[in-house]
Amino acid sequence: MNKPRVRIEVSSLCKSFGKHTVLRDVDWSIPKGAVVGLLGTNGSGKTTLIQCLLGMLRADSGSVMIDGEDAWDLSAGAKARIGYVDQRPKFYPWMNGADLLKYVGAMYPHWNDALCAEYAKQWDVPLTQPFGKLSPGEQHKIAILTALGNEPDLLILDEPVSSLDPLARRAFLKSLLDIARDENRTILFSTHITSDVERVASHVAFLHDGRIQWFDELDVTKERIRRLRFRSKQRFPASFAIPGALHIQIDGSMAVAAVAETSDADIDAVCARYDASVEVEELNLEEIFLELHHVDA
């Protein structure tokens, strides 16, 4: 199997604001064609990381390369292949949606008006109203259109569905699935909504404590991060441990451990050592998120 070509390469990325350290030695490689859901708590640094990835924010140290180009110093050609939606879209409030699309579209060498019109129709975007008078959700839809119009190879969306109602969110995710069908297109989107990631993402990344704590394919993640329930006739000691444990909770003769990449052999060894039986539970993404953040499910 060929190793997928790396689209974004992050090495030892650090970023602080004054005394507040937001990113600590982030190392991350995003393969070409991946649809990555970036999950993290509020204030975990998702926006900061995205801004650094795009070269909009200067990192204190480390590097970000997009297709081999320094993100801080991207060529015009590389920029033309990027689409980006800000967490809080900023456009001229007095300009209507249709004019905004024409205005932004004029700034790109390639722009697909028909595609914008099609999505605008699908998502029921009011293009005749001034941007400033639209609801946050409608503003977000227009911002997404401006990011899709240039048919980007790399689409980065910072919490794109946070302002959308369930219907609009479903429609957008459906469109995102269509967009993601192109194997050459890489999509990175940050969100709090784990079900959205499960619906569309091929990969998932968890940002915690200033680092990418976990990044892998979604299915692999679900396979590898599991919850183990050990039951024994004897009490589990406080020193109970299992390789790859993310989080262990002990209650007398019962122990619950969230594990990542723990082999069956390791599990068997623990069972043998404590004369215990084990139940292996598959976790959904929300539970994985909670386990990774050491919060009891």
Next chain:
Amino acid sequence: MWTRSYWVLITYLKRPLSWLFAVATMLCIFGPFYLIDGKVRSVDNDVISGDAIRTFEQLEAVLASDPAQPVDLDYGQLFSLASQKVFPVSRGETRYIGPEEQALIHASLQQVEGLKNVVAMNAGWAVDQSTIERIAKFKTLKRLSVFADLGYQSLDLRPLSNLVELEELQLGVINRVDSLKPLEDLPSLHTLGIGYAMILHKHGLDELASLPHLQVLSLPDLRGFPGLQDTVGKLKQSKTLQRINYGVSWDEADALAEVKSQVAGIRVAPSKIRGARHVVLFFALLAAAAVGFPTSQLAGQLSLPSSYLAPLYRAPHYLVAGLMIATLILGAIVGLIYVGANALTASSLMLCAGGLNFWSATRIPSKGHVVTKTGFVNLLIALPIGGAPFLVLASGFFRPMWMENYLMSGQVVVPVACLVIAAWLGWLGYRNLDSRLRTRAELGLPVVLTLNDFYSQSIDWASIPASAVPGNLQRPMAMKLPIVAKTALAVTLLSMPLRAIGYDDLGRMALMTCIGAAFVCVYLTGIKWWQEMPYFAATTTRPPDRMGHVNRLMQGVRSDIYGFMPLWLACVIAFGLLGPWQFDGLGIRLLHSFVAVASVTLAIYAALLWVLIIRNLIGIAIVLVICYVPCSMMMMEIAVLDRSASPLLSAITIILSGSAIATLSVTAIIFARQYYARIEWARFH
């Protein structure tokens, strides 16, 4: 390219603030012009309106339709036409008009007496006794101007006592008048203009003091007539006189103060316009107004994420901002010329300076035959180029009349020469531009973007890293805004100490040199600004990194404060030595300079910070302050001179207005920085 530019232009045209700014800019430019112009305008001999009767055809038309309709009559113009008719002369030939010829011409003008309701009349340049008697027949006259007499005989003004409705009388270059006593019989005469001191020789100012209804009197400059000057005090005897327009410029404080001291209680205002000041004002306002809004709009546009990510974003935004600035400048020039300011010469000088800048920015610096990029060589070139237009203006304060002859006389030699030079420099700069820009980029020198670059940017530079793209208009623009504003203001303000210092005293010359050194220091701090603000570069302007700009801006501010230090020290020392009590002398001017320079500088920094950071209505309001401040400085000077009879009031005016601006500015700077630090953090958390 044009599609992109069109959509950028739309962002200006559809933005309500643009129109608000345009109106405010026009008010800032034309308002002070009218205010100052009204305040210092020379005695206006032209009492008739633009639609006065000036030709025989018009005269006959009025006589045929309704001779009783109220009209203004340009009798002098008709006299010229009649003299041509009676005594035709070929071009270049001159003809002596003696009393006999004069009589014949008057006879040919008999028909004007058919007009029954002449309200205003310009009697012209060849007035004799017959003319006076004819004028006396127009009993409906309210305004009359007699520009010159023929000088054959003394004029007897007694017939004018028939003009019971006459309110305003302007006597221009009249040199032989028996007496002004007959004017006492004019019951409505409240405004009298005396254009030539000879008319007063016989009776001095006694007769003027006895005019029973006189409220406004315009006097010529009497400094060459010591006998007359000493009798100005007699005007205090007038019970009705409220204002004297004295025939000096408003920067001739000593002459004004002399008259004011003699006629305490009567308002004395200068009546001569010092045109060069208009030019300076024009420059200061234009620099601030024309650059202010497009720059702030551009800063706003470049703060959007698209500015970094959309590959063709920057070029059309620069282009349109440049076009907006050019349009504003052109509009202001045309407007000012239209309302009477002779801005053509100044504009052509500015264009010439622009050509020099363009040529300088695109040339390959060399020493001998060796291409060099040494900063010293660039500095040697940049300093005179940057300072040239301002030095020209500054020389206007050394030799005001010389400058006015060139700047304000409506001559065409200098403008045409400047335009030719500008065109030549433009051609020199444009020729082989691409190859020279490439060489400059290789040398690491600043490179301006050309229109061709705009077109080919996406194609040629698609694979080049952004930092390697030559050209960055925002940086020079951002650097030049404070430099131009500061320099223009410095020149404006230099006038006061320079006039006070004089040219013959070595000690004072040393002080002037000190101020000049500060002026140069301020210019040089531009280099510091350049060094401290690398991220002002358009290619690296990332919206969330504006805090970095602010911090570097503060470095620039600090360096400027150091640059201003010699001026401040000089002011403090001179202040200490001479004292603020010399309100009509150096003290008041230095006080004025000190407060004005400090407050204006702070106001500019505050505006820059707000424009960079906030970009909303408050930011725009501060930009308007930039436009307002130079005007207020000019107003303050007028106020000082007008009130120099009250030194205390002058000092209070200066200190209060200057301190208010300074306080507001400092508050704005501190608040802007704190505010931005807060929202910078909030943006991410």
